[in-house]
Amino acid sequence: GDSVTQMEGPVTLSEEAFLTINCTYTATGYPSLFWYVQYPGEGLQLLLKATKADDKGSNKGFEATYRKETTSFHLEKGSVQVSDSAVYFCALSSFPNQGGKLIFGQGTELSVKP
Amino acid sequence: EAQVTQNPRYLITVTGKKLTVTCSQNMNHEYMSWYRQDPGLGLRQIYYSMNVEVTDKGDVPEGYKVSRKEKRNFPLILESPSPNQTSLYFCASSLSTGGGPYEQYFGPGTRLTVT
Numbered sequence: 754g755d756s757v758t759q760m761e762g763p764v765t766l767s768e769e770a771f772l773t774i775n776c777t778y779t780a781t782g783y784p785s786l787f788w789y790v791q792y793p794g795e796g797l798q799l800l801l802k803a804t805k806a807d808d809k810g811s812n813k814g815f816e817a818t819y820r821k822e823t824t825s826f827h828l829e830k831g832s833v834q835v836s837d838s839a840v841y842f843c844a845l846s847s848f849p850n851q852g853g854k855l856i857f858g859q860g861t862e863l864s865v866k867p
Numbered sequence: 868e869a870q871v872t873q874n875p876r877y878l879i880t881v882t883g884k885k886l887t888v889t890c891s892q893n894m895n896h897e898y899m900s901w902y903r904q905d906p907g908l909g910l911r912q913i914y915y916s917m918n919v920e921v922t923d924k925g926d927v928p929e930g931y932k933v934s935r936k937e938k939r940n941f942p943l944i945l946e947s948p949s950p951n952q953t954s955l956y957f958c959a960s961s962l963s964t965g966g967g968p969y970e971q972y973f974g975p976g977t978r979l980t981v982t
Contacts, residue, residue, distance in 0.1 A: 796957055796973035853898050855971060857909035
């Protein structure tokens with residue numbers, strides 16, 4: 754079945770460091786790909802998305818490019834801030850859609866130190 | 868404000884005592900879903916509903932029930948909770964399932980502990 758694999762955390766960075774969180778997927782259809790962020794004590798919020806190969810999603814300085822040839826959707830940010838500390842989830846939704854299900858990776862915890 | 872609300876936010880209960888977690892959305896979304904979040908496993912879908920009176924099982928439905936009598940509400944029912952249902956639960960909604968990349972909006976979560 755479809756699946757998502759993320760790099761394990763926790764990831765600890767200093768403020769202004771470059772961030773990469775790796776995400777790879779397995780899917781039989783034509784998935785849309787998402788990054789969700791979960792701040793402490795809160796629900797998940799959509800950070801960015803890409804719906805087809807070579808699309809780049811971007812938001813709040815974060816970027817991810819849908820790479821079909823490597824089945825990847827790595828999250829990057831050039832300069833992280835303390836306020837970026839959160840858990841990041843990579844997810845996919847396949848077409849034909851499996852009941853609208855989002856399939857999530859296990860999450861990567863990011864901690865940014867001043 | 869567009870939102871998904873869940874109640875209660877925290878619940879501690881004992882094995883076998885029936886409970887209901889409510890979920891409500893004010894965005895007129897057709898699609899609603901329940902997920903549970905467990906360490907190292909990410910989020911897994913429990914049940915989903917494509918519209919009123921239409922519900923179906925997700926990946927981990929055992930021990931749970933749902934109903935969708937109104938478009939805005941999608942309660943999660945645990946008839947006889949067990950300790951392995953201790954988890955963080957999220958309700959989500961989106962405009963439509965239709966194969967499209969519609970954003971799912973998540974509630975704030977309900978942390979359930981079953982002793």
